[in-house]
Amino acid sequence: MFWLAEGLVYRRQDSIIHSLDPRVKLIISFSLFILSLFSSTIFEFTILLFAIFLLGALSKVLRRMTKTITFSLTFVIMIFVINLLVGYDLIFSIIISLRFIAIISSSSIFFLTSSPDELDLVMRSLHLPYDLIFAFVTAVRFVPVILLDAVQIIDSQRSRGLEIEKGSIFKRIRNYIPVLIPLIVQSIIRSEELAEAMESRAYGFSKKRTSYYTLHFKRRDYLILCLHFMLVVLFILLVYFFHL
Amino acid sequence: MIEVESLYFKYPLSNDYVLKDINLKIGLGEVVGIMGGNGSGKTTLIKHFNGLLKPTKGTVKIFGKDTREESVAYFSKKVGLVFQNPGHQIFSDTVWNEIAFALKNFGFEEEIINKRVKWALEFFNLTQYKDTSPLLLSGGEKKRLCLASVLAWNPDFIILDEPTVGQDFLQKEKLIEIIKMLITQNKTVIVVSHDVEFIWLLQPRLILISNGVIVKDGDCKSVFKDNAILEKCGLTKPQLVELYEELYPLIEQMPVDIVEAHSMLLKLLRGSK
Structure with missing residues (x-):
């Protein structure tokens, strides 16, 4: 995957x-x-x-x-x-x-x-609220990270005998619970850590944001x-x- | 027995081989350390040992059976893999159910499941948390829980991927004790780690990987003598090896732990008086 x-x-x-x-x-x-x-x-x-x-x-x-x-x-x-x-x-x-x-x-x-930075600049040029831009750009950045997490989780559960593709359609859906729960928990933990790291670096302190790069x-x-x-x-x- | 013959592996749609011409035999009762720099292919290699990854070329056989022939579940019953990040495994509502998960998947009877879970909880000092959510445990406890949930089904091979990450000294000592105990039971323990001090205390057969190729496979002491290879793999020497090299020829053999180093130094000091 x-x-x-x-x-x-x-x-x-x-x-x-x-x-x-x-x-x-x-x-x-x-x-x-x-x-x-x-x-x-x-x-x-x-x-x-x-x-x-x-x-x-x-x-x-x-x-x-x-x-x-x-x-x-x-x-x-x-x-x-x-x-x-x-x-x-x-x-x-x-x-x-x-x-x-x-x-x-x-x-x-x-x-x-x-790049996500360019996406950030484009959205800023459209005068969108910065919180919205930040949330969107972060979501884009996290897509590959979450996918890699999913691969690791699936490997980990398969190593404990979980056969995801086995059984009836309902059984297969149920088989994804051991994958989805760690994935959601990991995403929440990661977003919390990110929020703390952002706050530690004074995110939201200044109302008027400047940018190192301009278009x-x-x-x-x-x-x-x-x-x-x-x-x-x-x-x-x-x-x-x-x-x- | 794990037998790897001319193993080449590349990920789908990728041009580059991550593993190249790996040949390896690991028997029962061995302690094996696998070391190498970041991205050298260590984790990719161990994922072949329970069939999570299948070779692009060559073969991997577990007790004579090619990993292409059976499911991951089939091989996992013999080869238990403990992943680096407990967060990628833990999902159950209680610690008890987390340990029982794999046992249920492997189709053990209820009575055996209860017996094995109870043993694992006691052995890893987790009994007091049996009804607690595993998400509420500390980092070290989560790591112990992951190991407990694998040892519970009693596999012949136990593979530990970076077991010492985020662990304090006491946990590392406990882990060494557990590994030594497993060896007495004729189990094979394969440890993937960057922690040279931890590996040195285990004194395993050491396999060094660089850019997907095995560059050294041998006795721990001889591997840590090879400066060129260590540099190639981005590894440093354990402190006890450095101490030996500083004091050689005043001390003639490498101390395997602090106790041995202590007695060697005492002997040396007494002799110099």
């Missing part, structure tokens, strides 16, 4: 996308996310997913993006089967499944190429943003007005 965490963690890398202003990355990811919501044909999704994977390749995170998608495959299959079962046709079920993949992969572009748009950011908007407009024109 270690490899799952890989698909959720930011890693410092040298790529054109990594070096962009995080606000540009957010705009690109968000616009692709919106287009995923409004696209409704297999052709549209083909173009969209091609663009997303091209961005993934440019960011050198394609391999880790595929891990995220592999992780979400269970949900994709569930969505596909449920749609078929409730009476939708095959094409519609495929489209809904592709939409889920597009949503997941478009948002992972931002999270895999932006500045560079020429490259403007260029990429313009190019992105041109491509988005072209996509909308081709799909919605020329019905390609």
Whole structure:
């Protein structure tokens, strides 16, 4: 299960996308996310997913993006089967499944190429309350930590004879109790320790927070943003007005 | 008997091998220390001993049975693994149920479960906490509880991953006593640790790992003489070994504990008078 965490963690890398202003990355990811919501044909999704994977390749995170998608495959299959079962046709079920993949992969572009610090700066530039920003950024930082904890806990309980995948569906659900309780307890302990460490370093003392790093748009950011908007407009024109 | 032959291991979707060409035989009644720097592959190796991890190449056999052939539960009954962090294990409402958990999983009868839990509670001085939530115990008590919950099912091999982390001197002494007692019962104890002083007091067969490769496997005294290997593994020498090296050839053999060092020094001082 270690490899799952890989698909959720930011890693410092040298790529054109990594070096962009995080606000540009957010705009690109968000616009692709919106287009995923409004696209409704297999052709549209083909173009969209091609663009997303091209961005993934440019960011050198394609391999880790595929891990995220592999992780979400269970949900994709569930969505596909449920749609078929409730009476939708095959094409519609495929489209809904592709939409889920597009949503997941478009948002992972931002999270895999932006560090939690950049996420912090972006949220600050949106003038959100700092407590909310801190809680959100901490949650993002803790995802891989909690996943690794889960792996350790599962290994520990399996070493004591727990066979998680054995028995009826209800037994299997019950088998997760010895995993979930330590996981929740560990998360609470960790959050308490974090709160104490933050308070010891005067968190919340000053009302006006300053930042060591500030965000500045560079020429490259403007260029990429313009190019992105041109491509988005072209996509909308081709799909919605020329019905390609 | 644990037999490891040409073991190579890498995690899924990773290019690099974490363990490379590991060959090892560990018999009953041995004390084995596994040491190495952070990320050298110690924990990955011991997770192969009860089948939690399966080799990418090569084989790991426990009493002649390949770990690929049976479940983790099957091998865990013979190989008990005590993890470093008690927080990754403890979940029951009472200390009693925490110890009984594994026994129930292994399908022991109620009568035997009660007998074994009672023995473990008494042996580890935890009887007074039997109805208490294990989450309310201190760090040292939690560590003892984890060891109790593994020894309760009486495995042939006991693997301890970093058993001395967060333990005071008295707890360490108690742990050494327990390990020595287990050896008299023909059990095998494998200790993964960074604590050279603790390892020295155990005088085990010592295996050093660096970058997933076994760089030394031998008698504790000979391993701690090898400066180059120790440096490679990021390890220091135990204080008693340093004392011996400072005083050699005035003292001729390495003292294995403080008592022996004390009597050697006394003899030396009396002789110099």
